[in-house]
Amino acid sequence: MSDQSNIKIPFAISGGIHIGAIIILALGLSFDDKPKNMPSAPSAPAIQAVMVDQQKINQHVEKLKQQKQDAENKEKARQAELERKALEARKNRELEQQKIKNLEIERKQKEIETQKANDAAKAAQIKVQQEKERAQKAEAVRKQKEQEQKASEEAAQKAAEKRKQEEAAAKKAEDERKRKAEEEERKRKAEAERQRKAKADADAKARQEQEMADALADEQAALSQTRNKQVMSEVDRFRAMISATIQRNLVVDESMRGKSCRVFIRLAQDGFVTSSQTLDGDQVVCRAAKAAINKAGRLPVSTEAGVYDKLKEINLTVSPEFN
Structure with a gap:
């Protein structure tokens, strides 16, 4: 549109000049030639007309x-207005884009918060379920301990009766x-x-029973602090x-502190160690454990068949104790 205006203005100027030239020629005037000899009186209106036309x-x-100006x-004003409107439109577009960006940030933040809330709800639900399962397990353990205590008391009573017999x-x-000694010299x-051999066996058995009783007393005293004085089952005992x-x-x-060894032991019905072997662990502790088992020779076992069946082949972890 600006280019068309620029073209029209020169054409208008050119047209005006040509029209003026035609008028001058029509009046028989010339700016280049000298004026002809004419009466002086009539020249005034012609000059005046030329001056007026000019x-x-x-x-x-x-x-x-x-x-043109x-x-x-x-x-220029139109261009400036267009530039102002374009700048305003660009600013409005940038503001709109920023609003959209802010809304997107808020949407994502809300999604994160919603996800966190859902995760927290799931975690709380899992925790409630875990607490319920722990309570059920604790109740099952309590009932199991009651049964074990009852079984242990019954076993102790049977053992006392058998000992009397x-x-x-x-x-x-x-x-x-x-009687036979009196009859037959x-x-x-x-x-x-x-009888001497029997007495020796009886003494050995008495010592073993005393060791078993002492070990049981020591073990029960140690376990009473950590297990609320619950009686161990016969096998555990x-x-x-x-x-x-x-x-x-x-x-x-001292080099054995904090170390352990796992051993396998096979026992006869009277507690005699028929075989033993180390499975895994510290070599020094394993050698010491093997030597301790061989030195003991016999280990405590129950005369009850059901208990003995669970003790005749056992795996134990030996961990040196330091005072």
């Missing part, structure tokens, strides 16, 4: 220049031995030798007694 042409030219000013049988055997020495017997025969060294 003045109109100048006025028209000035008018055209003013129109006005058109240029108007075009054995004592009665031993007394009867002693009476029979005396020849058999007295043999019987005395037999004898395992503890076996561990205590090995500990008493274990030769410890």
